[in-house]
Amino acid sequence: MQKIAPITKLALTIFVTIWSIVLQSLPALTALIVCQLILLAIAKVGSSVYKGIASLFAFAAILAGMQYAINSDLLLAAITASKMIAMTLVFFILLATTRMQDLSAALVLQCHIPYEYAFMLTAALRFIPDFLAESKAIQEAQACRGYSPQGNVLQRFFSYMAVIKPLVLKAVTKSETMALSLELRGFGSRKTRSFKNNVTLALQDYAMLLSMILLTSYLVMQIY
Amino acid sequence: MPAITLQNFSYAYNHPKKVLDNITLSIETGSFSVILGPSGAGKTTLCLAVAGAVPHYFGGSSAGKVYVTGIHTKESSMQQLSLTVGTVLQDYETQLVTMTVEEEVAFSLENMGIAPQEITHRVEEVLDKVGLTGYEKQAVTDLSGGQKQRLVLASVLATNPKILVLDEPTSALDPEGTHSLYKLLSDLNKEHGITILVVEHDIATVLPYADQFILLENGQLIFNGTPEKVLSYMAAKQIFTEAIPPLWQLKLMIEELTARQFASWHTEEEAIAQLSKVLEEEADKNA
Amino acid sequence: MELEKNESELTIHDKNKGGRYRWVTITTLLLAIGAILHLVSPNIGGVTPNWTIAMYCIAINLTKPTLKQSFGIGLVAAAINIPTSKSAFPYGNLLSEPIGAIICTLLVCHTFNMTLGKLNIKPAVTGFISTVASGMTFITILKVVLSLPLSVYLYAMIPVVFTVAAANAAITQILYFPAKKLFDLKGDQ
Numbered sequence A: 001m002q003k004i005a006p007i008t009k010l011a012l013t014i015f016v017t018i019w020s021i022v023l024q025s026l027p028a029l030t031a032l033i034v035c036q037l038i039l040l041a042i043a044k045v046g047s048s049v050y051k052g053i054a055s056l057f058a059f060a061a062i063l064a065g066m067q068y069a070i071n072s073d074l075l076l077a078a079i080t081a082s083k084m085i086a087m088t089l090v091f092f093i094l095l096a097t098t099r100m101q102d103l104s105a106a107l108v109l110q111c112h113i114p115y116e117y118a119f120m121l122t123a124a125l126r127f128i129p130d131f132l133a134e135s136k137a138i139q140e141a142q143a144c145r146g147y148s149p150q151g152n153v154l155q156r157f158f159s160y161m162a163v164i165k166p167l168v169l170k171a172v173t174k175s176e177t178m179a180l181s182l183e184l185r186g187f188g189s190r191k192t193r194s195f196k197n198n199v200t201l202a203l204q205d206y207a208m209l210l211s212m213i214l215l216t217s218y219l220v221m222q223i224y
Numbered sequence B: 001m002p003a004i005t006l007q008n009f010s011y012a013y014n015h016p017k018k019v020l021d022n023i024t025l026s027i028e029t030g031s032f033s034v035i036l037g038p039s040g041a042g043k044t045t046l047c048l049a050v051a052g053a054v055p056h057y058f059g060g061s062s063a064g065k066v067y068v069t070g071i072h073t074k075e076s077s078m079q080q081l082s083l084t085v086g087t088v089l090q091d092y093e094t095q096l097v098t099m100t101v102e103e104e105v106a107f108s109l110e111n112m113g114i115a116p117q118e119i120t121h122r123v124e125e126v127l128d129k130v131g132l133t134g135y136e137k138q139a140v141t142d143l144s145g146g147q148k149q150r151l152v153l154a155s156v157l158a159t160n161p162k163i164l165v166l167d168e169p170t171s172a173l174d175p176e177g178t179h180s181l182y183k184l185l186s187d188l189n190k191e192h193g194i195t196i197l198v199v200e201h202d203i204a205t206v207l208p209y210a211d212q213f214i215l216l217e218n219g220q221l222i223f224n225g226t227p228e229k230v231l232s233y234m235a236a237k238q239i240f241t242e243a244i245p246p247l248w249q250l251k252l253m254i255e256e257l258t259a260r261q262f263a264s265w266h267t268e269e270e271a272i273a274q275l276s277k278v279l280e281e282e283a284d285k286n287a
Numbered sequence C: 001m002e003l004e005k006n007e008s009e010l011t012i013h014d015k016n017k018g019g020r021y022r023w024v025t026i027t028t029l030l031l032a033i034g035a036i037l038h039l040v041s042p043n044i045g046g047v048t049p050n051w052t053i054a055m056y057c058i059a060i061n062l063t064k065p066t067l068k069q070s071f072g073i074g075l076v077a078a079a080i081n082i083p084t085s086k087s088a089f090p091y092g093n094l095l096s097e098p099i100g101a102i103i104c105t106l107l108v109c110h111t112f113n114m115t116l117g118k119l120n121i122k123p124a125v126t127g128f129i130s131t132v133a134s135g136m137t138f139i140t141i142l143k144v145v146l147s148l149p150l151s152v153y154l155y156a157m158i159p160v161v162f163t164v165a166a167a168n169a170a171i172t173q174i175l176y177f178p179a180k181k182l183f184d185l186k187g188d189q
C-alpha cells in the first residue's frame, strides 16, 4: 500500500465513500468493511491505527443503538452503522499508509490546490507536538498558581481559558516570526516552486484507478 | 567591493520615530563582523535591513541606501535578496516549518524551484556541513536546541548565500553549543568565504573569530573597527562597558596603569601566555 | 553635504507590503492549537467546545481574509483534524468547516459594528453563527448520508449544535481581544 501513489489512495477514499452510500445491503457493506480491514492488514499498520478503528466501531455501535432505541428497526440500525464504518475506515487506510507531506505535494501538483493551503496543513502538523508540550507546561504552571480544574462549570471554563490564552498569544507572536522567516527563505514564488516528493503515478496506479471506475459504474448501473 | 554597504541609512518602523539613524558602514567580503549594543539599540533592525525585510516586510519609512553585493535592497525584493543573504532569526524554533530534517532543508530549495535530484544532492551536502548527517529522517520536534539551530543554519545555507546574517544565534544555547556553533560559523567563513554578520551579547565567545565589531546605541553607529579598537573605545568613552569581557577589562586596566601594551587577547590561552611572559620579565627585572 | 541632506528625508513605504503571509502563519498556528485542544479538551459541564471553529474564527477576525482564502482555511481546518483525532465522520467536516469559515468571513468583512453597550461583541456573534452554520451542515450531512431518523436530528443533534455554539461564542469573545492587541502591536497588515 505504501508504494501506491497518494493520489490513487485519495481516489480510493472517494470511491469507497461512494460505494458506502450506494450499497444498501448488509452483506455487501460487510464485505466492503472486510476488504478494507484486509488492506490494512496487508499494509502492516501500527497498533495505534487499530485503537482508532476500535473507537470508530464503538462510535458506530452507539449510533446504531440510538437509532434502534428510536425506531426499533435492527436491520436499518446495522446498515447505518456499517455505512459509517465503511466510509470512515478508508481514511484510516489513507492516513496510515501515506505521509501527509506526500499527500499535500500530490494535492498541489495533481489537484492544483494553491501551495499555501498544503503548507498550512503540514506546518500545522509540525507545530502540534510543540504546542502540546507548551500547554502541559502552562497547565503545570497554572496549577502551581492555584488554578484548578475543579468547581462549577463556569469556574472550570475560566480555569481552562487561563491555560489556552497564553497558548493563543504565543501563536500570535510566533506567527510574525514565521511569516518573516518564510519571506526571508524565498517563500511565495508559486510559479517556480518545485517538489522533492515523488508522487507520480506508476502502472499499478492506473490499473487501480481503472478498476475502481469500472466497479463504481457497475454498482451504479445495478442500482439505478 | 564590500559585501554590505550602508549609506546614510535611517529607518523608522513607525514614521517618524527613527530606530536606525543615519548609519554609514561597510562590511568587507569574507569578513566576520559582530554587531554589539544594548537592548533596543537597533541590532535586529540592522540585520533585517541587510536581509531586505526592512523595509520590504515592515514598511515604515527610510532614508539612505543599503547595498548587498552591489544590489540596492530597496529596489530589489526579499525573494531576490534571499538568494544572496541567508538570515537566521533569533527564535529558531518558529523558523522550522516542516516535519523532518531533510524536508526543512528541501523547503528552502523548493522555494527556489530547484530540480528534485539536485535537491537531494544539496540536502546531503549541507547537512554534512552543519554536522547533521544521519538525522535526515528525524522529526524536527525531536531535535535538541543546538541541533535545531544547526538545522535552521543548514536550511539557510542550502541556497548558497554569499552573506549570512544571524541574530543572537546562541541566546538559547548552552556554552558548549555556543562554542561549536561559532566554530562552525568560523569554518564557513574561512573555508567557504561566506561573509558573516552576527549579533552577539557575549563578546568573549566571538573574540576568537571576529574581525570587525560594530557598536550601536540608540540607533546610531557609535564606532566600528577591529575588536581591539572597539573595546578600547568602549572602555575609554565608558560606553556599554558592562559588555566588555572581564579579561579585557583587566587587560585595558593593566595597559592604563603600566603603559604596557599587549597584543590582542582573542582567547584565554593568549591572555595567559602574554601575562606569564610579562610576569617572567618582571621577575627577571626584579632579580 | 549632499549626503547630509539625503539623510533627513524619510520616505514612507507602502504599509501593505509587509506580511504577505501573516494570514497563513497565524491560521496555521491557531489551527494547530485547535487540533490539540480537540484532542485533549475535557468536556466542560457536558459540553465540548469546537476548538477548531473557535480558532479559525479568531484567525479570520484578525486577518480578514478573502472568501477564497477562507474556503481554503476551512478545508485545511477539516483536514488537520482527520489525522490528529478520532474524527468519526471526516466528510462532514470537509464540507462543514469551509461553510463555517466562509460565513465567518462574510460576517467579519461585510457587516457593521456590533456592540452591546460599549462592548464590541462581533467576535462572539461571528463565533456563534459560524459554529451554528458549520454544525448544522455537519449534522444534516450525517442525517442524510446515514439516513438517521428525524427525531434524533431534532431532539438530540440540534440542541448540541446550539450549546457548542454558545461555548464557542464565549471562547472567541474572550480570546479575540488580547490576541488582537498583540497582533496589532508589531503587525503591519
Ligand SMILES: Nc1ncnc2c1ncn2[C@@H]1O[C@H](COP(=O)(O)OP(=O)(O)OP(=O)(O)O)[C@@H](O)[C@H]1O
Pocket: B013, B014, B019, B037, B038, B039, B040, B041, B042, B043, B044, B045, B046, B058, C185, C186
Ligand atoms: N516590528 C517593530 N515595530 C515597531 N517597532 C519596533 C519593531 N521592532 C523593533 N522595534 C523598536 O525598534 C527599536 C530597536 O529594536 P531592535 O529589535 O532592532 O533592537 P535590538 O538592538 O535588536 O534589541 P535586543 O537586544 O533587545 O534584541 C526598539 O525600540 C524596538 O522597540
Ligand SMILES: [Mg+2]
Pocket: B043, B044, B045, B167
Ligand atoms: Mg534584537
